[in-house]
Amino acid sequence: MKIKNATGLVVPLLSILLAFIIGGIIMAALGANPLEAMQYLIKGSFGTVNALGNTLNKATPLIYCGLCACFAYKCGVFNLGGEGQFLCGAMTACVVALLLGEKGVEGWLICLLCLILGTIAGGIWGFIPGILKITRGQNEMIISIMLNYVATLFMGVIYTNWMRDASVPQTLQVPQADRLGRIFPRLRFTWGFAIAVAVGILMWIFLFKTSAGFKIRAVGYNMTASRFNGFPVKKLMFVSFIVSGAVAGLGGAAELMGTQFRLINGFGAGYGFDGVAMALIGQLNPLATILVAVFFAALRVGSTSMQAATGVPTSVSDIIQALVIIFTVAGLALVKLPEFEAFRLRLTSGKKEA
Amino acid sequence: MAEILRMEGISKRFGNFYANKNINLSIEEGEVHTLLGENGAGKSTLMNILIGLYQPTEGKIFFKGKEVHIESPDHAARLGIGMVHQHFMLVKAMTVFENIILGEKHSKGLFINREARRKEIIELSERYGLDIELDKLITDLAVGAQQRVEILKALYHGAELLVLDEPSAALTDTEVEGLFAIMRKLTSEGKSIIFISHKMREVLHISDRITILRLGEVVTTVNRGDVDGQQLADMMIGRELKPSHYEKKVVPHDPVVELKSVDFSKDNKHNGLNGVSLAVNKGEILGIAGVDGNGQTQLAQVIAGVITPDAGTVDLGGNKIQIFDPNDFINKGVAHIPEDRNLQGLVGDMTIADNLVLKETENPRFSGGIFLKQGVINQYAKDMIQKYDIRCQGYDQDVRSLSGGNQQKVILAREIESEPDLLIAVHPTRGLDIGAADFVHEQMIKARAENVGILLISADFDEILEMSDRILVIFEGQIMGEFSGKNPPIEEISLAMTGNRKGGRA
Numbered sequence: 140m141k142i143k144n145a146t147g148l149v150v151p152l153l154s155i156l157l158a159f160i161i162g163g164i165i166m167a168a169l170g171a172n173p174l175e176a177m178q179y180l181i182k183g184s185f186g187t188v189n190a191l192g193n194t195l196n197k198a199t200p201l202i203y204c205g206l207c208a209c210f211a212y213k214c215g216v217f218n219l220g221g222e223g224q225f226l227c228g229a230m231t232a233c234v235v236a237l238l239l240g241e242k243g244v245e246g247w248l249i250c251l252l253c254l255i256l257g258t259i260a261g262g263i264w265g266f267i268p269g270i271l272k273i274t275r276g277q278n279e280m281i282i283s284i285m286l287n288y289v290a291t292l293f294m295g296v297i298y299t300n301w302m303r304d305a306s307v308p309q310t311l312q313v314p315q316a317d318r319l320g321r322i323f324p325r326l327r328f329t330w331g332f333a334i335a336v337a338v339g340i341l342m343w344i345f346l347f348k349t350s351a352g353f354k355i356r357a358v359g360y361n362m363t364a365s366r367f368n369g370f371p372v373k374k375l376m377f378v379s380f381i382v383s384g385a386v387a388g389l390g391g392a393a394e395l396m397g398t399q400f401r402l403i404n405g406f407g408a409g410y411g412f413d414g415v416a417m418a419l420i421g422q423l424n425p426l427a428t429i430l431v432a433v434f435f436a437a438l439r440v441g442s443t444s445m446q447a448a449t450g451v452p453t454s455v456s457d458i459i460q461a462l463v464i465i466f467t468v469a470g471l472a473l474v475k476l477p478e479f480e481a482f483r484l485r486l487t488s489g490k491k492e493a
Numbered sequence: 494m495a496e497i498l499r500m501e502g503i504s505k506r507f508g509n510f511y512a513n514k515n516i517n518l519s520i521e522e523g524e525v526h527t528l529l530g531e532n533g534a535g536k537s538t539l540m541n542i543l544i545g546l547y548q549p550t551e552g553k554i555f556f557k558g559k560e561v562h563i564e565s566p567d568h569a570a571r572l573g574i575g576m577v578h579q580h581f582m583l584v585k586a587m588t589v590f591e592n593i594i595l596g597e598k599h600s601k602g603l604f605i606n607r608e609a610r611r612k613e614i615i616e617l618s619e620r621y622g623l624d625i626e627l628d629k630l631i632t633d634l635a636v637g638a639q640q641r642v643e644i645l646k647a648l649y650h651g652a653e654l655l656v657l658d659e660p661s662a663a664l665t666d667t668e669v670e671g672l673f674a675i676m677r678k679l680t681s682e683g684k685s686i687i688f689i690s691h692k693m694r695e696v697l698h699i700s701d702r703i704t705i706l707r708l709g710e711v712v713t714t715v716n717r718g719d720v721d722g723q724q725l726a727d728m729m730i731g732r733e734l735k736p737s738h739y740e741k742k743v744v745p746h747d748p749v750v751e752l753k754s755v756d757f758s759k760d761n762k763h764n765g766l767n768g769v770s771l772a773v774n775k776g777e778i779l780g781i782a783g784v785d786g787n788g789q790t791q792l793a794q795v796i797a798g799v800i801t802p803d804a805g806t807v808d809l810g811g812n813k814i815q816i817f818d819p820n821d822f823i824n825k826g827v828a829h830i831p832e833d834r835n836l837q838g839l840v841g842d843m844t845i846a847d848n849l850v851l852k853e854t855e856n857p858r859f860s861g862g863i864f865l866k867q868g869v870i871n872q873y874a875k876d877m878i879q880k881y882d883i884r885c886q887g888y889d890q891d892v893r894s895l896s897g898g899n900q901q902k903v904i905l906a907r908e909i910e911s912e913p914d915l916l917i918a919v920h921p922t923r924g925l926d927i928g929a930a931d932f933v934h935e936q937m938i939k940a941r942a943e944n945v946g947i948l949l950i951s952a953d954f955d956e957i958l959e960m961s962d963r964i965l966v967i968f969e970g971q972i973m974g975e976f977s978g979k980n981p982p983i984e985e986i987s988l989a990m991t992g993n994r995k996g997g998r999a
C-alpha cells in the first residue's frame with residue numbers, strides 16, 4: 140500500500156521534471172536562457188496576486204472536466220464526452236439567463252437556477268451514452284465523442300442564428316446581476332472555483348468513504364467480480380455516467396456565468412480531453428486531479444509572460460504539457476509491469492545485503 | 494508400416510513443474526493414433542512441442558527418419574505437420590478459398606494465380622471427400638464444415654501428419670460420423686493422424702493405437718483391440734482409493750438447492766447443461782466429478798445466479814427462482830468460491846479489508862447507511878486475518894499482491910463468515926500448496942458440521958474422492974450417474990467421466 144502511494148507520487152513528479160528538462164533544452168535551442176524563461180513561466184502564473192487569480196480562473200473549467208472524467212473512469216466507464224456535457228451546461232445557462240434577462244428577471248437566484256439547470260443538461264448529455272451502453276452494449280467512448288460534435292454544432296446554431304448578437308456571431312452577455320462573483324475582488328477567479336473544489340472534495344468523500352462509492356470503485360477495478368458479488372453493475376455504470384456528465388455540465392454553466400458570459404466560437408473547445416488527461420495524471424483521485432488542473436492552468440497562464448519577457452513562444456509550454464502527459468501515462472504503465480516489480484525487488488534486496 | 498514420427502525422451506519443464514516427462518511416442522504412416530488423458534495430463538504441451546510453439550527442455554524429434562528441431566508452426570507446416578486446433582483459426586469474414594491460400598509461402602510474384610490454386614484445392618477436396626464450397630464465407634458455414642476447411646487447409650499446405658485436437662467436441666453426432674469417414678479416407682491414402690480426445694466411445698471406434706498420458710508421463714501405448722473402455726479409463730484416471738481423512742455422512746433429503754431438468758445452451762457440449770437435475774442437502778458435501786469443460790462452469794454460475802438457464806427450475810430453500818440475479822442469491826444464503834479467484838472473486842486493486850466486506854457494504858454492521866464504518870471494517874479484517882491465517886503485511890495490503898493461497902483464504906473467510914446455507918466451491922484448491930489446500934478442506938468440513946450444504950465442483954478427482962459425501966459425474970453437460978462418497982467405486986466413476994452412463998457398457 141505504501142509502496143503504491145509512493146510510486147503514484149514519484150511517477151508524476153519525475154515526469155514533470157523530465158518534461159521541464161526537455162522543455163529547457165528546446166528553450167536553449169531557441170536561443171533563450173532556459174532558467175530565465177522558466178522563472179518567467181512561474182512568475183507569470185504564481186508570481187503576483189493577479190497572476191494567481193488568472194491561474195485559478197483558468198484552472199476552474201479544467202477541474203470540472205477532470206472531475207467529470209475521474210468519476211466515470213473510477214466506475215470503469217470511459218466518458219470522453221466531457222466537452223459536449225460542458226457545452227450543454229453552458230448553453231442551458233446562457234439561454235435561460237438571456238431569456239429571463241429579456242423579461243427583466245435577474246439576480247443571484249437566476250444564477251443558481253442556471254447552475255442547476257446546466258448541471259441537469261450535462262447529466263442528460265451523459266445519460267445518452269450511458270443508456271446506450273447498458274441496454275444496447277454500444278461503445279460509450281464513440282458515442283460520447285460523437286455527442287461532442289453534436290453539442291458543438293448545436294451551440295453554433297445558438298450563437299449564429301437563434302440568439303445572435305446583431306452582426307457578430309456570438310450571443311449577448313448574460314445580465315450583470317446573474318453573474319458569478321469573485322471571491323476576492325482583486326483576484327480574477329470566481330465562486331465557480333470554490334464550487335469546483337467543493338465538488339472535488341465531495342467526490343473524494345463519496346468515492347472513498349461511502350458504501351455506494353465503494354461499489355463504484357469495485358466495479359471500476361473488476362467488473363466481473365463485482366457482478367459475481369451481487370453488485371448492480373449496469374446500474375452503477377449508468378448512474379456514474381450521468382453524475383460524470385452533470386459535473387461537466389455544472390462546469391460549463393459556471394464558466395459561462397463566471398468568466399465568459401456569452402457563447403462564442405471556440406467556447407470550451409478542448410476542455411473535455413484536457414480533463415481526461417488531468418484525471419489520468421491525478422490517477423483518478425479527485426483531490427489530485429484538482430492539483431493537476433491547477434498545474435496545467437499555471438503552465439498555460441505563465442507561458443504568456445514567458446513569451447513577452449524572453450521571446451520563447453507559448454507553444455513550448457504546450458510541448459511541456461504534452462510531455463508531462465506522455466511521461467506520466469507511460470510511467471504509470473511501466474511500474475505495473477512485472478519486470479519493473481522484479482527490478483525494484485532486486486534493488487531493495489541489494490540494499491539490504493550491502 | 495514405416496514410422497513417420499518419433500518423439501524420444503521429450504521433457505518440458507515450466508519452473509519446477511514437468512508438463513511432459515520423458516515421453517516416447519511413435520506414429521506410423523497411415524494410422525490413427527490417439528492421445529488419451531485427463532486435462533493437465535500433458536497432451537496439449539506435447540502437441541505444442543510438435544508444432545513448434547514450445548521447445549522441449551530435453552529430447553529429440555525424428556520426422557520421416559531425420560532428426561528435426563521444429564522452430565515454429567510455420568516450420569512444422571513446411572515439414573508436413575499440420576494441426577487442426579480445437580478453436581478454429583479461420584478468418585470469418587473471408588471465403589473458404591481465401592482462407593485456404595492465406596499465408597501461402599511458395600507463391601511467386603505479386604499476383605496469385607487463382608485458377609491454378611482453385612483446381613488444386615478442388616482436386617484435394619474431392620479426393621478426400623471433404624465436400625466444401627470454396628466461395629462461401631466462413632461465417633456462413635456450420636461448425637463441421639469449418640472443421641473440414643481446416644483439414645483441407647492443412648492438406649493443401651502439404652501435411653503428411655495431421656493433429657486433430659478434440660475435433661469432435663463441437664460437432665453433432667452426424668458430423669462426427671462424417672469426420673470419422675474423412676479420417677479413414679486420409680489414413681487409407683497414407684496420411685497419419687494424431688487424435689486427441691477423452692471420449693471413450695470415439696477413441697475405441699476410430700483409433701488404431703492409443704497412448705495414454707497421465708500427469709505428464711506416458712502410461713503405455715496399446716492396440717485398440719487389446720483393451721476395453723474400463724481398462725482405458727482405469728489407466729487414464731489411474732488411482733487407487735486412499736482412505737479419506739474425513740468421515741463420510743449420509744444425510745436425509747432436505748435440499749438447500751434443487752435443480753430440475755436445467756438446460757443452458759444445451760447443444761454446446763463443452764459449455765452447456767443438458768437436463769441437469771440435482772439437489773444439495775443440508776450438511777452434506779456433494780461432489781461434481783468430471784473432466785474440465787463439461788459444463789461445470791455453467792452449473793456453478795446457474796446456482797450462483799450469474800447466468801439464467803434456458804429451461805428447468807432452480808429451487809432455493811424451497812422457493813422457485815424467477816429472476817437470476819447474484820445479489821438475490823447472496824441474500825438467500827448462497828456463498829460462492831468462484832473458479833477464477835482473481836477474475837471473479839476478488840478486486841485485486843482493493844485491500845484485504847475491502848475484499849472481506851465486499852458483499853457486506855449494506856450490512857448495518859459495516860455501514861451506517863451512507864458512510865462505511867472504516868474502523869469496524871479494519872478491526873473485522875484484523876480478526877479475519879487471524880482466524881483464517883491470512884499471511885500478509887496488514888489489512889490494508891492490496892489483495893493482488895498476496896499469494897494464491899492467501900487470496901483464496903480471503904475469499905473463504907468472506908464466504909464462510911456470511912453464514913450461508915449453500916456454499917458453491919469451484920476448484921477451491923486449484924493452484925494452492927498442500928498446507929493451504931488442507932486448510933480450505935478443513936474449513937469446508939467445519940461448514941458442513943454447521944449444516945451448510947456444499948456443492949464441490951472440481952476437476953481434481955482426488956479432491957472429489959477425499960471430500961464428497963455423494964458424488965455426481967458430469968459429462969457434456971449431463972449427469973452421468975450418482976455414486977456414494979463412502980467407498981466410492983472408482984472404476985465406475987472413471988468410466989462415467991469419459992462418457993459412459995452408470996450401468997451402461999463401454
